[in-house]
Amino acid sequence: MRTIVYADGGCDPNPGPGGWGVVIRAEDGTVELCGGERATTNNRMELTAAISALEYFAPGSAIEMRCDSQYVVKSATEWMRGWKARGWRTATGPVKNIDLMQRLDAAASARDVRWTWVRGHTGEVGNERADRLAAQGRREALSGVSRPAPSAESPMPAAADAAAPQPPAPVQAPPPRTTQVPVALSLGLDISLAAKRLGITPQAFVEDAIRLSLDLGPEGVARARAGLRTAKAG
Secondary structure, eight states: OOEEEEEEEEESSSSEEEEEEEEEEETTEEEEEEEEEEEEOHHHHHHHHHHHHHHTBOTTOEEEEEESOHHHHHIIIIIHHHHHHTTSBOSSSBOTTHHHHHHHHHHHHTSEEEEEEOOTTSSOHHHHHHHHHHHHHHHHHHHTOOOOOOOTTSOBOOGGGTTSOOOOOOOOOOOOOOOOOOOOHHHHHHHHHHHHHHTSOHHHHHHHHHHHHHHHHHHHHHHHHHHHHHHHHO
């Protein structure tokens, strides 16, 4: 049985500060990992997310990697073999992000991986959560918080090795700090209905709404509301 894993990464602006997030649906519960860098790119964070997820598991583990990055999925399933045959070169020069590509190749080759591309921001819970963890990793990188990624030195044991002595399990990332915000009952119902229509949890809906408001700023929110009133009046 394959363990379902979601991996996502991003950068804002690109290039600039970025983060990566991983959600592992293990048999004994969900494991969440995240991290980030102050100066990076979208593609490097997407690759780092996938690598960190794979290296969490022991060699031989059966995994289904779900990523919304076609760059990662196609690199692993279509392009990697040709690059290696040409000495890690493309038709136009050296493979970009070669350090991470080689690490991805080594991690995937040592494990039984099924790669699945998923469309991002369409309500798939694991993907949405990985995206929020990536945003958390970016914020932590900007604030100077250091969160080392798990490595192959301390992987999750493979099922086939359950009877054998196992290395220590990697430390699970602590849950994000949260603040409770009271919401009127009528508004809470509207949030639940809106989240249900989008196929996401109410918490995810509220987090996305808050993040959008912060990105827009007071003036942007005011303009959006004015535009909405104009549209309704018309």
